[in-house]
Amino acid sequence: METYTLIVLLLAATIRVATPLLLAAMAGLFSERSGVIDLGLEGKMLGAAFAAAAVSATTGSVWLGLGAGILTAVALALVIGYACITHRGNQVVAGMAVTIMVVGLGPTLGLAWFNLGGQTPQLDGVGQRFTGIVWPWAETAREAPLPGLLYAELLSGQNLLVYFAAALVPFSAWIFYRTRFGLRLRAVGENPHAVDTAGISVNALRYQAVIISGVLCGFAGTYLSTAASSGFVRDMTAGKGYLALAALIFGKWKPWPTLGACLLFAFTDALATRLQGVALPVVGVVPVQFILALPYVLTVLLLAGFVGQAVAPKAIGVPYSKEK
Amino acid sequence: MSAPAKLPRWAELGLLPLINLGVALVVAGVIIKILGESPLAAFKLMATGALGTQEGIGYTLYYATNFIFTGLAVAVAYHAGLFNIGAEGQAYIGGLGTGLVCLYLGAWPFWVVLPLAVLAGAIFGAMWAFIPAWLQARRGSHIVITTIMFNFIAAALMTYLLVNVLIKPGQQSPETREFSANAVMPAAHELLAKMGITVVATPLNLAFGLALVAAVGVWIFIWRTRWGFALRVAGANSAAAVYAGISPPRIIVGAMLISGALAGGLGLNELMGSQHRILMDFPSGAGFVGIAVALMGRNHPVGIVVAAVLFGALYQGGSQLSFDMPKINRDMVVVIQGLVILLCGAMENVFRAPLTALFARVRSGKGIE
Numbered sequence: 077m078e079t080y081t082l083i084v085l086l087l088a089a090t091i092r093v094a095t096p097l098l099l100a101a102m103a104g105l106f107s108e109r110s111g112v113i114d115l116g117l118e119g120k121m122l123g124a125a126f127a128a129a130a131v132s133a134t135t136g137s138v139w140l141g142l143g144a145g146i147l148t149a150v151a152l153a154l155v156i157g158y159a160c161i162t163h164r165g166n167q168v169v170a171g172m173a174v175t176i177m178v179v180g181l182g183p184t185l186g187l188a189w190f191n192l193g194g195q196t197p198q199l200d201g202v203g204q205r206f207t208g209i210v211w212p213w214a215e216t217a218r219e220a221p222l223p224g225l226l227y228a229e230l231l232s233g234q235n236l237l238v239y240f241a242a243a244l245v246p247f248s249a250w251i252f253y254r255t256r257f258g259l260r261l262r263a264v265g266e267n268p269h270a271v272d273t274a275g276i277s278v279n280a281l282r283y284q285a286v287i288i289s290g291v292l293c294g295f296a297g298t299y300l301s302t303a304a305s306s307g308f309v310r311d312m313t314a315g316k317g318y319l320a321l322a323a324l325i326f327g328k329w330k331p332w333p334t335l336g337a338c339l340l341f342a343f344t345d346a347l348a349t350r351l352q353g354v355a356l357p358v359v360g361v362v363p364v365q366f367i368l369a370l371p372y373v374l375t376v377l378l379l380a381g382f383v384g385q386a387v388a389p390k391a392i393g394v395p396y397s398k399e400k
Numbered sequence: 401m402s403a404p405a406k407l408p409r410w411a412e413l414g415l416l417p418l419i420n421l422g423v424a425l426v427v428a429g430v431i432i433k434i435l436g437e438s439p440l441a442a443f444k445l446m447a448t449g450a451l452g453t454q455e456g457i458g459y460t461l462y463y464a465t466n467f468i469f470t471g472l473a474v475a476v477a478y479h480a481g482l483f484n485i486g487a488e489g490q491a492y493i494g495g496l497g498t499g500l501v502c503l504y505l506g507a508w509p510f511w512v513v514l515p516l517a518v519l520a521g522a523i524f525g526a527m528w529a530f531i532p533a534w535l536q537a538r539r540g541s542h543i544v545i546t547t548i549m550f551n552f553i554a555a556a557l558m559t560y561l562l563v564n565v566l567i568k569p570g571q572q573s574p575e576t577r578e579f580s581a582n583a584v585m586p587a588a589h590e591l592l593a594k595m596g597i598t599v600v601a602t603p604l605n606l607a608f609g610l611a612l613v614a615a616v617g618v619w620i621f622i623w624r625t626r627w628g629f630a631l632r633v634a635g636a637n638s639a640a641a642v643y644a645g646i647s648p649p650r651i652i653v654g655a656m657l658i659s660g661a662l663a664g665g666l667g668l669n670e671l672m673g674s675q676h677r678i679l680m681d682f683p684s685g686a687g688f689v690g691i692a693v694a695l696m697g698r699n700h701p702v703g704i705v706v707a708a709v710l711f712g713a714l715y716q717g718g719s720q721l722s723f724d725m726p727k728i729n730r731d732m733v734v735v736i737q738g739l740v741i742l743l744c745g746a747m748e749n750v751f752r753a754p755l756t757a758l759f760a761r762v763r764s765g766k767g768i769e
Contacts (some may be wrong), residue, residue, distance in 0.1 A: 115544075150690040159746040168544050169695070169745035170485055174686060178736025180731040181431070188727045190437040251511070318548055326546060363564060368558035376531075379541035 081225065088229045091238060094342035096121070096194050096296045098241045101327070101334050102248055102319035103211065103292035106154075108329060109252065111265040113189070113385025116156050116315025119178040123148040124297025126182040127307035129196040130189065132204045134279060138302050142202075143299075146294030152178065153290030161282045164395030177318070183310045190229075196301070196308040206235040206303035237299045239357030249331040255318040261285055265389035268396045278396045296320075322375040328386045341371040407756050413703065416743060417696050419751050419767075421710075423428035431735065435723050448718025450713035456586065456720070458602025462674065464705075464712030466491075466683075468611040469665035470690025472618050472709050473525075475699040476662060479622055480655035481635035486532060486547025487608020487663040489554030494525025496558065499671050499678035503576055505564075506583035513583045517672060518610070518665075518737025520623075525658040525664020528554060533656030537649035543656075553679070562680055575679040607669035612667060615701040621658070622701075631655055634741040663687065692737050695745040711737070 100117050107114040124145035132141030152174050159165040183194030189194055199205050211232035217224035252258040260281055264271045268278045300316070301308045323341050327334025348367035355361050378386050429439030434484070450460045461653040470487045477484035484490075497520035505513055524755030532546035562574035588604040622628040634651040640646055670682050689711055696710075718733035743751075 113544075115548075147686075155742070156746075159742065163747060163749040165749060166483075167746075168485070169691070170747075171739060172485065172691060173738050173742035174744055175738070176692075176741060177735055180734025180736075180738060183731040184431070184435070184729060184735060187729050187731075194729065194731065195688070315552060318552065320547070322549060363560050364638035365560040365563075367555040371555050372552045372556075376535070376541070376546050376549050376553075379546060380535045380539045381541075 080222065082350075084225050084229050086343070086350060089346035090339060090343045091234065091351065092342075093240045093345045094338045095241045095303065096299045096316055097320050097323055097342055097399040098335060099244070099292050099296035099299065100317055101324045101338055102241075102244050102331070103296065104321055104324045105290040105329065105331065105334060106261070106285045106291035108324065108392055109265045109389055110261050111268060111394065111396070112156075112160060112282055112286055113167040113171065115151065115168055115290055116174040117171075117289075117293060117313070117315055118143070118313050119153045119171070119175030120149040120293035121297040121300065121317050122175070122182060122311075123152050123178040124294040125301035125312055126178075126186065126196070126297075126308045128200065128294075128298035132199055132302055133190070133197045133307070136201055136204055138199075138204055138298075141302055142294070142298045145298035146291050149294035149297060150290035151286055153286045153293070157283050159261055159319070160395065161279050161286070162260075164397065168394050168396075169209045172207045179311065182308065185301075185307065185312075188203040194310050199302060199306040202276065204302070205306055206237050206299070208219035208233040208235050227276055228393065235303045237295060237303050239293065242301075245331050245335045252331060256379065257284075262389075265391055268391050272396075272398065282396070286366045319371060322371055325386050325388075326371075326375050326378055329389060344368070344370045407752065407759060411587045411755065411759065413700065416748070416752060416755065417694070417698065417703070420544075420743040421696065421740060422737055422749070423751075424743050427739050428732065428736045432527050432728065432732070435727050437727055439608075442661065442721060442725060442728065445721050445724055446714070446717030449724075450717035454600040455602055456716055458604040459716040460606040460709065460712040461588075461608055462602060462712070463670070463715040464708040465608045465669040465673075466686040466707055467665050467693045467708035467711050468496045468615060469669070470663055470686050470698060471681075471693030471704040472614055472701065473659045473663035473687075475697070475701075475704055476540050476618060476622070476631075477659040478656055478699050479628075479635050480631045480651050481638065482533075482536070482652060482655060482659075483544050484529070484547055484656065484659050485544055485691070486529060486550050486687070487659070487690045488683050488685070489547070489551035490525040490660040490663035491666035491683040491687050492526045492551075492554045492558055492681075493528040494521040495662070495667025496678065497524030497664065498667035499576065499579075502579040502583035502672060503678070503734060506580035508582065510584075510586075511654070512556035513745045514585075517583070518668060519722060520659035521667045523664075525660040525662070526661070529656040529660025529663070530653065536656075537652040543652075550688070559680065562678065565714045566678060575681075576677045577736035579672070579676045581737050583672065584676055585668065587673075603674040605669065605673035607665070607673045610668055611665065612705065613704050614662060618662070619701040627654070636708045663690070663737075689737060692741045692744070696740055 094334060100121055104114040104117050114279055127148035128141035129143035131144035132138045156174055157171045159170040160167045186194040186196055214228045214232035218228040252262060260271060260276055264281045272278050300312055323337040324334055328338035346366055348364045351362055352364050353361060427616035432439045433441045450456050470491060473487045474484055498517045501517045501520045505516060528550060532543050532550055535546055536543040545678060566576045567574050568577040585605040587606055589599045589601045619669050630646045633644060633652055634646055634648050638648045666683055666686055675682060691702055693707040694713055696709035714733045714736060718730045722729045
């Protein structure tokens with residue numbers, strides 16, 4: 077029974093870590109399937125996290141915070157779009173640049189506006205955060221046998237953004253594989269010339285994809301600062317954008333496998349926290365750092381073709397020019 | 401759109417980066433204005449803080465040393481057509497090599513320790529670049545992604561080593577013991593004192609000279625050797641390189657080894673020159689500044705040294721700024737860094753096209769209407 081409780085708690089922690097990863101990975105999925113490398117995930121998330129916390133702290137409404145987070149992330153996405161789509165700039169450089177800019181900008185604005193050393197004020201008022209929604213009879217179910225705990229800890233008690241992220245996966249899969257827009261999006265990432273020949277604007281499609289990526293990064297960042305914690309702190313994404321990118325690659329640029337990768341990476345994270353200093357049978361104490369590095373190692377192995385094969389969209393990273 | 405006319409060399413190498421920097425500073429100025437401070441006063445403070453005093457200049461050049469190493473690292477890879485985002489991790493692991501030599505061979509005379517430390521830093525840095533390079537060359541794994549992943553793996557590895565293995569016994573913070581006196585880079589003020597020149601003590605040290613030597617070395621390598629030529633050919637057109645009998649995979653691995661070795665030089669300045677121990681996260685973003693430096697310096701060693709000094713001045717001036725303007729902290733410098741990367745790297749076409757048109761118009765004798 078105790079092991080069972082432990083496992084359920086571990087899974088609950090996995091869901092908490094996986095949510096922002098999944099939102100960011102889905103964001104990257106749209107951008108990258110359209111042929112635009114999304115190294116700006118980290119920056120867009122961080123920018124949204126700051127904007128959401130700042131607006132929620134000043135207005136007292138987390139919904140306005142979410143709106144601000146989305147607007148900020150979309151604005152940053154449009155900077156990348158303007159540089160890479162309109163002016164055919166280097167996509168990797170653009171993403172890096174936006175990320176670095178935001179890493180500096182968040183604490184700079186934070187210090188000037190709130191005078192708390194670059195943080196935003198604690199979000200402790202009513203309605204300033206996304207908090208867990210307790211489902212009916214969750215407390216009664218907790219006392220009930222096995223599935224009860226699962227119901228109480230996993231299904232119930234999550235905040236809205238978690239459910240949104242979960243719903244996003246089938247929705248994205250539907251868009252990509254069952255709609256005309258999705259077909260075009262996939263096509264523009266594989267063979268933009270064919271799309272252009274069919275009379276569809278390559279740039280317009282890519283802009284749409286980049287904007288969608290911004291919107292989803294807005295959700296991811298808002299989750300970090302108003303749901304997972306109560307306020308913005310410096311560098312709070314801590315590489316989650318890059319981890320999401322790794323998950324996207326590990327998921328072979330497909331919605332459902334990406335969900336799997338996000339859950340796997342989040343699980344290793346949750347496990348690392350649990351296993352801190354715990355001696356396991358046979359191997360003894362596993363250094364936390366090794367477990368934390370596991371997602372990156374796995375992604376490199378996958379990219380190297382040692383575990384399966386990840387084939388990127390063909391036109392990814394190549395600026396589109398009608399002439400070539 | 402036909403092939404754009406080429407800009408004159410001086411405009412390409414001098415004017416365009418200056419315009420980019422100018423726009424970056426204007427945007428930064430607008431942000432400073434929004435923060436409620438005067439942009440002109442802020443920039444003046446930064447300039448005097450960085451270049452107005454001996455101390456300021458010392459710190460500026462000390463920061464610049466790190467950026468020269470990482471900037472050169474990014475540039476060498478770039479000439480081979482590779483984007484090395486992993487300079488941060490390579491500098492981290494390279495510094496480990498330098499640090500280990502200093503820790504365990506530090507009893508030997510300095511002139512024996514120094515070459516070994518340089519070598520160890522270069523080898524460790526190169527080894528960390530080797531795996532992504534090999535994977536790119538042989539298995540086609542995208543080097544941008546693998547080098548990012550290797551930055552994180554390096555960070556995890558170093559945390560493990562510092563927390564569990566290298567930590568000075570009986571100490572809380574994850575740092576090694578201090579290097580012995582023989583394994584410390586001579587400071588600039590000490591060297592100058594021997595020549596009879598007295599200057600204020602700063603962390604500026606001999607590594608700055610080594611960085612300049614590396615810059616000259618990179619120049620000779622890229623533009624004056626057969627290997628460098630092969631590297632540029634492969635970077636410009638890998639299909640043509642194959643016809644010329646150059647093997648792109650070998651170039652990829654070779655370029656990345658040199659790139660990693662150069663990044664490994666950071667430890668000479670940061671650890672041997674200033675910290676005198678191995679500690680957590682000592683590259684502190686210099687690998688990413690190297691990207692800005694290489695882009696702004698147009699991947700030419702002279703440009704890189706100039707851009708590195710400029711960024712050194714920004715970092716030093718930024719700390720001065722945070723002292724004197726409480727509303728602004730050093731993060732402002734990171735914003736400028738991001739803007740420079742954006743404008744010089746990703747948006748270069750935005751300014752190049754109008755500038756080229758302008759030059760073409762002037763040259764055709766029409767004049768500016």
